[in-house]
Amino acid sequence: MINYTNILREHNLKATPQRLAIADELYKKGHISIESLYELMVNKFSSISLATIYKNINLMLENSFIQEIKIPYSKSVYELTQAPHSHLACEKCFAVEDITIDLNSIIDIITKESSFKITSTNLVLSGICENCQLG
Numbered sequence: 001m002i003n004y005t006n007i008l009r010e011h012n013l014k015a016t017p018q019r020l021a022i023a024d025e026l027y028k029k030g031h032i033s034i035e036s037l038y039e040l041m042v043n044k045f046s047s048i049s050l051a052t053i054y055k056n057i058n059l060m061l062e063n064s065f066i067q068e069i070k071i072p073y074s075k076s077v078y079e080l081t082q083a084p085h086s087h088l089a090c091e092k093c094f095a096v097e098d099i100t101i102d103l104n105s106i107i108d109i110i111t112k113e114s115s116f117k118i119t120s121t122n123l124v125l126s127g128i129c130e131n132c133q134l135g
């Protein structure tokens with residue numbers, strides 16, 4: 001288990017037991033929605049409210065400790081901040097996978113075809129995951 005106390009402090013966040021538990025769940029699950037996180041957290045902190053989870057998540061987002069991934073036609077998921085990467089979102093089970101692909105060729109094409117200036121590449125591709133293809 002990674003000790004997130006210092007990592008939280010580096011992001012100007014006090015390492016409260018709740019925040020350490022949130023960091024641990026994000027580390028274990030990779031990507032998680034607020035609702036799923038709430039269910040996991042209630043098992044550890046019986047009196048925790050959904051509002052408290054939202055407050056912590058928003059603060060962690062503001063301080064770049066975590067990142068939001070907006071999933072088309074579904075709820076956002078959150079992950080610990082890491083190197084830029086793209087996402088694959090399953091339309092059936094809503095699982096989200098990481099994928100690292102070189103987007104420079106796509107940016108080059110866009111730059112040639114339009115005068116639009118790309119400043120960020122938050123790519124989410126939708127489809128059916130391996131497990132759901134078998135099912």
Ligand SMILES: [Zn+2]
Nearest residue numbers: 090093129132
């Ligand atoms: Zn799936």
Ligand SMILES: [Zn+2]
Nearest residue numbers: 079087097098
């Ligand atoms: Zn990711």
